[in-house]
Amino acid sequence: KAGVTQTPRYLIKTRGQQVTLSCSPISGHRSVSWYQQTPGQGLQFLFEYFSETQRNKGNFPGRFSGRQFSNSRSEMNVSTLELGDSALYLCASSLAGASYGNTIYFGEGSWLTVV
Amino acid sequence: SQQGEEDPQALSIQEGENATMNCSYKTSINNLQWYRQNSGRGLVHLILIRSNEREKHSGRLRVTLDTSKKSSSLLITASRAADTASYFCATYSGGGADGLTFGKGTHLIIQP
Numbered sequence: 001k002a003g004v005t006q007t008p009r010y011l012i013k014t015r016g017q018q019v020t021l022s023c024s025p026i027s028g029h030r031s032v033s034w035y036q037q038t039p040g041q042g043l044q045f046l047f048e049y050f051s052e053t054q055r056n057k058g059n060f061p062g063r064f065s066g067r068q069f070s071n072s073r074s075e076m077n078v079s080t081l082e083l084g085d086s087a088l089y090l091c092a093s094s095l096a097g098a099s100y101g102n103t104i105y106f107g108e109g110s111w112l113t114v115v
Numbered sequence: 116s117q118q119g120e121e122d123p124q125a126l127s128i129q130e131g132e133n134a135t136m137n138c139s140y141k142t143s144i145n146n147l148q149w150y151r152q153n154s155g156r157g158l159v160h161l162i163l164i165r166s167n168e169r170e171k172h173s174g175r176l177r178v179t180l181d182t183s184k185k186s187s188s189l190l191i192t193a194s195r196a197a198d199t200a201s202y203f204c205a206t207y208s209g210g211g212a213d214g215l216t217f218g219k220g221t222h223l224i225i226q227p
Binding site: 033035043045047048088090098101107109 | 145146148150155156157158159160163165203205207214215216217218219220
């Protein structure tokens with residue numbers, strides 16, 4: 001079956017703009033989570049959605065937000081982009097989430113460059 | 116915050132040799148997962164090991180978990196050039212607060 005699909009794969013934005021990234025989880029998976037990967041901070045948890053509700057949130061400013069739709073697809077939005085937001089954004093899906101001991105599957109990521 | 120710490124940070128071996136990477140973590144965990152990441156790509160899931168398990172195998176991979184020492188190891192046997200990648204351990208501690216917590220990874224280079 002198809003894996004986790006993220007779009008777009010690459011994008012360049014200007015400081016101050018906003019960006020929306022999209023994620024389609026594996027069919028049947030209801031938990032979607034987002035991670036940011038940078039050379040300096042490594043992989044960091046942004047937030048998790050389950051059944052259209054944000055269940056967990058990492059330590060990121062309110063400029064980072066997300067949502068999940070009834071078909072489990074998810075989007076994350078970053079407003080007022082800063083240079084430091086340049087990163088690989090990874091979406092992950094699982095049946096019910098890490099708290100249930102599920103295997104967490106990742107997509108290929110969206111490379112965001114802020115100039 | 117980084118819970119896991121992989122060791123070594125970088126490892127270079129000859130093709131055909133075995134590669135061992137270690138992961139240490141700080142708090143009690145429910146499970147630990149190992150991932151592989153090729154340059155610029157997403158994370159590929161390798162193995163999940165639960166806190167009540169001590170060892171798991173998958174093909175050429177063997178993972179051990181020692182909860183008393185808060186450590187795990189990943190062994191790749193008979194390495195191949197295609198194994199060149201970064202390897203991460205990720206833990207989930209429970210409480211629902213933080214999702215998976217990753218270490219900084221071990222960069223493995225397999226010399227042909």
